[in-house]
Amino acid sequence: MNDVVEPILKISNLCKIYSGDFNALKNVSLEIGKGEIVALLGPNGAGKTTLISTICGIVRPTSGKITVAGFDIVNDYRKTRSLIGLVPQELTTDSFETVFNTVSFSRGLFGRPPSPAHIERVLTSLSLWEKRDSKIITLSGGMKRRVLIAKALSHEPSVLFLDEPTAGVDVSLRKDMWQIVRELRESGVTIILTTHYIEEAEEIADRVGVINHGEIVLIEDKQTLMRKLGQKQLMMDLIEPLREIPASLNDFALDLTMSGLRLTYTFDTHEQRADITALLDGLKSAGIAFRDLQTSQSSLEEIFVNLVEGSGRRPFEREVEP
Amino acid sequence: MNFYGVLAIYRFEMSRTRRTLIQSIVAPVITTSLYFIVFGAAIGSRIQEVGGVSYGAFIVPGLIMLNLLTNSISNGSFGIYFPKFVGTVYEILSAPVSTFEIVLGYVGAAASKALLLGFIILLTASLFIELQIAHPLIMLAFLILTAISFSLLGFILGIWADNFEKLSVVPTLVITPLVFLGGSFYSTDMLPSFWQTVSLFNPVLYLVSGLRWSFYEISDVNVWASLGSVLLFLLICFSIVVWIFKTGYKLRS
Ligand SMILES: Nc1ncnc2c1ncn2[C@@H]1O[C@H](COP(=O)(O)OP(=O)(O)O)[C@@H](O)[C@H]1O
Numbered sequence: 092m093n094d095v096v097e098p099i100l101k102i103s104n105l106c107k108i109y110s111g112d113f114n115a116l117k118n119v120s121l122e123i124g125k126g127e128i129v130a131l132l133g134p135n136g137a138g139k140t141t142l143i144s145t146i147c148g149i150v151r152p153t154s155g156k157i158t159v160a161g162f163d164i165v166n167d168y169r170k171t172r173s174l175i176g177l178v179p180q181e182l183t184t185d186s187f188e189t190v191f192n193t194v195s196f197s198r199g200l201f202g203r204p205p206s207p208a209h210i211e212r213v214l215t216s217l218s219l220w221e222k223r224d225s226k227i228i229t230l231s232g233g234m235k236r237r238v239l240i241a242k243a244l245s246h247e248p249s250v251l252f253l254d255e256p257t258a259g260v261d262v263s264l265r266k267d268m269w270q271i272v273r274e275l276r277e278s279g280v281t282i283i284l285t286t287h288y289i290e291e292a293e294e295i296a297d298r299v300g301v302i303n304h305g306e307i308v309l310i311e312d313k314q315t316l317m318r319k320l321g322q323k324q325l326m327m328d329l330i331e332p333l334r335e336i337p338a339s340l341n342d343f344a345l346d347l348t349m350s351g352l353r354l355t356y357t358f359d360t361h362e363q364r365a366d367i368t369a370l371l372d373g374l375k376s377a378g379i380a381f382r383d384l385q386t387s388q389s390s391l392e393e394i395f396v397n398l399v400e401g402s403g404r405r406p407f408e409r410e411v412e413p
Numbered sequence: 414m415n416f417y418g419v420l421a422i423y424r425f426e427m428s429r430t431r432r433t434l435i436q437s438i439v440a441p442v443i444t445t446s447l448y449f450i451v452f453g454a455a456i457g458s459r460i461q462e463v464g465g466v467s468y469g470a471f472i473v474p475g476l477i478m479l480n481l482l483t484n485s486i487s488n489g490s491f492g493i494y495f496p497k498f499v500g501t502v503y504e505i506l507s508a509p510v511s512t513f514e515i516v517l518g519y520v521g522a523a524a525s526k527a528l529l530l531g532f533i534i535l536l537t538a539s540l541f542i543e544l545q546i547a548h549p550l551i552m553l554a555f556l557i558l559t560a561i562s563f564s565l566l567g568f569i570l571g572i573w574a575d576n577f578e579k580l581s582v583v584p585t586l587v588i589t590p591l592v593f594l595g596g597s598f599y600s601t602d603m604l605p606s607f608w609q610t611v612s613l614f615n616p617v618l619y620l621v622s623g624l625r626w627s628f629y630e631i632s633d634v635n636v637w638a639s640l641g642s643v644l645l646f647l648l649i650c651f652s653i654v655v656w657i658f659k660t661g662y663k664l665r666s
């Protein structure tokens with residue numbers, strides 16, 4: 092979708108070296124199209140917050156160029172920052188302000204004239220309207236997170252950054268958050284979120300970027316990614332139990348489980364070899380018959396672990412380790 | 414110019430004071446009254462006039478300066494230190510506001526509050542003594558320039574400080590002594606000549622002396638030297654603030 096229109100966010104060769112010599116971002120390049128939901132997946136310390144903070148103007152880039160809707164974040168910072176809403180990783184709020192006032196403050200800060208109607212809309216959509224006159228200090232953690240989202244949406248941004256929106260949040264709140272993100276997308280906002288929960292990326296993102304040690308290891312359409320890098324397993328339920336895998340089938344990555352009643356074949360979907368036909372022929376000539384067969388595709392989690400560990404090991408190998 | 418942004422910061426800072434109204438108005442009224450009871454009435458009755466002015470009246474400009482300086486610094490430093498401390502500064506840093514606008518919002522509010530306090534003290538003083546102000550416009554200029562300069566100094570302090578200790582060290586260890594030694598409660602004529610010379614290196618002397626001149630036309634140093642020094646101080650503080658935002662010093666890594 093992003094080769095047609097100008098990307099809403101374009102990062103070219105971004106480097107960030109923190110004082111001293113810590114290289115937090117290494118030559119990051121990235122393009123994000125309007126209306127996308129992109130998940131940046133990476134372990135703690137990967138550079139996710141640094142990347143977001145740089146785009147938003149909180150951290151100064153060491154080198155490289157970032158544009159938002161075609162505007163440079165340094166030279167046209169007023170334009171770019173008013174297009175961006177940021178929900179920070181930490182729950183940093185004022186304590187004694189009321190919900191309504193803190194959200195109004197944000198709107199003003201971002202240069203917009205007062206609009207109680209817009210703020211009412213935002214608060215209502217986040218189920219915060221009843222709490223509008225409550226002091227922030229009296230709210231629960233989940234509510235505070237919503238207040239931060241409301242602040243970020245107060246000035247009607249086109250791009251919303253959510254930095255680990257569900258870190259340390261329980262399952263039901265996490266599902267609420269996903270619902271909020273989907274609704275926001277309906278309203279046309281581009282959303283970039285960071286997470287270290289794979290299931291989160293799998294659940295809501297259109298595209299997934301993996302970031303590790305300050306580098307974008309990969310960025311790919313979620314479906315393509317799972318298709319391209321995913322491993323598939325073919326499971327065959329045998330009619331007769333097998334004591335061991337015949338030597339004639341040694342070429343295949345086979346596993347024998349369930350007391351010899353299940354044979355599992357693991358293969359990379361992007362390998363083009365007609366392995367399955369060969370395997371089936373091999374089974375036939377070894378006289379192994381099966382009553383049923385099914386396939387399963389590895390989850391994003393397995394893909395992620397493989398990438399980040401950089402080992403390329405297969406997930407099932409991990410399972411048999413002591 | 415992000416007018417709404419400046420207004421948002423200014424209002425936010427002012428509303429913080431509204432929440433602690435008692436503390437910000439009643440407290441200075443009480444302290445000022447105490448000063449007049451102790452220095453004006455009790456001790457002042459035994460001190461002769463200073464430069465043709467009763468001692469009670471003589472200390473009014475010094476008292477106003479003392480409060481104006483400490484209050485400007487604490488407003489200015491706390492205003493920016495607190496968001497840094499709790500983390501809400503991320504919002505200011507990611508907002509479409511320029512350095513100048515941020516400073517305008519925070520320092521404007523800090524100076525407004527300090528000026529308000531200055532007027533409260535002036536009013537309280539007028540309950541105890543008969544006030545005469547020879548040059549009200551010059552008085553106003555001194556009060557405004559001082560409030561702005563020292564709010565800026567506070568702002569710098571608030572950015573520099575990374576703990577509460579550092580935040581309070583400058584007001585208590587530097588400003589208070591300078592004010593007390595800057596002729597707030599005496600004329601430098603009363604000092605031995607060596608200490609008179611030393612006093613000339615105290616910047617606060619120029620402020621107190623200038624303000625006192627606007628009241629009674631008596632001063633330790635020439636009023637234009639006073640006005641010049643407060644302008645110079647303002648310029649220095651503003652340059653430091655510009656440098657801070659240019660380099661991101663302690664704000665943007
Ligand atoms: N202000 C800073 N000064 C120096 N190093 C920093 C600073 N902020 C983050 N880092 C370092 O940069 C790396 C990336 O941090 P961060 O962007 O917060 O990662 P993530 O959000 O992916 O967990 C970490 O190793 C962190 O210690």
Ligand SMILES: [Mg+2]
Nearest residue numbers: 139140141180
């Ligand atoms: Mg982070």
